[in-house]
Amino acid sequence: MEYLFDILLAAMNVLFSLLMLVLIVVPAFIAKKKGRSFPRWLALSLFLWFAALPASLFLKANTRKCLKCAEYISPDAKVCRYCHSEIGEMDEDERKRMEVFSSNDSVISFMKGAVVSVILSSLAFYYIPSKQPTGTTVLAAPDKAEEKKADTSSLIDNEAIAEKNKPEVEENKSAYQYDTASYCKGVSDAIGGSYVIEKSCMEEENSAKHRIDGITIPTRVSNYCDNIAKTIGGSYVIAESCIKEEINARNSMK
Secondary structure (H helix, E strand, O other): OHHHHHHHHHHHHHHHHHHHHHHHHHHHHHHHHOOOOHHHHHHHHHHOHHHHHHHHHHOOOOOEEOOOOOOEEOOOOOEOOOOOOEOOOOOHHHHHHHHHHHHHHHHHHHHHHHHHHHHHHHHHHHHHHHOOOOOHHHHHHHHHHHHHHHHHHHHHHHHHHHHHHOOOOEEEOOOOOOOHHHHHHHHHHHOOOOHHHHHHHHHHHHHHHHHHHOOEEEHHHHHHHHHHHHHOOOOHHHHHHHHHHHHHHHHHOO
16 A cells, blocks of 8 residues: 555656756747747746746747748748748848847846736735635634733733742751651662662761751752652762752852
C-alpha cells in the first residue's frame, strides 16, 4: 500500500511539473505569435510568470503587410504564408520603426500585466480570508474570552505585586523532616551498595540536620530549599547548602 502511495505521489509531482512547464511556455508562445522574441519572453515568463501571462495578452501584433495579398505576416518572413510569394527585405527606416514599436509596446504591455497581477493578488489576499461566517454569537465569544483573559492576567499581576511587597517572615524552620536512612541507602545503592558510603552519608545528614535546627530561616528561603531538597529524595546536606546560598544572596541585595 505504501509503495502504491509513493508511485501516486511521484506521478502527481511529474504532472505538476509538466503543468508548470506548460504555463511558463504559454506567454512566450503568445508573444511569438505576435512577432516578439520567443527566448526573451520565455526568460521573462520563467522569473515573472504572474505578470508575463497577462502582458502577453496585451501585446499588439508586430507584423508587416504582404504587398501581394495584403495579409499581415511576421516582419522576419521571407515568404508570405498565405500567397507564398517572396517578401522583399525591409528598408532601414521601416526596420527601426518596427523595433521601436515592438519595444514600446512590450514595455507598456508588461506594465499593464503587472498592474493586473497586483490587483488580482490584492483581491485574493483581502477578500478570500475575510469571507467568514457571520453571526453575533460567533463574534461575541472571542471578545468575552479576551476580556476574561485580561481580567485573569490583571488579577494574577495584582497578586504577584502584593506577594512581592509582603514582608518576609523570619522563622526557625526546625520542621524539616526527611527519611535519612532511605535517602542514604538510595545513595549507596546508586554506586553499587557500599556500607561505607551509606554510613558516611548518615553522619553528614545528621550533622546537617542539627545545624539547620539552629538557623533562623526566612519563610521564602525555607520553602524554596525544602522543595529543592525533596526533589532529590530529601537531603539535609542539600537543604543546608541551599539555605546558606539563598541567605547570602538575599543579604547582598539589601
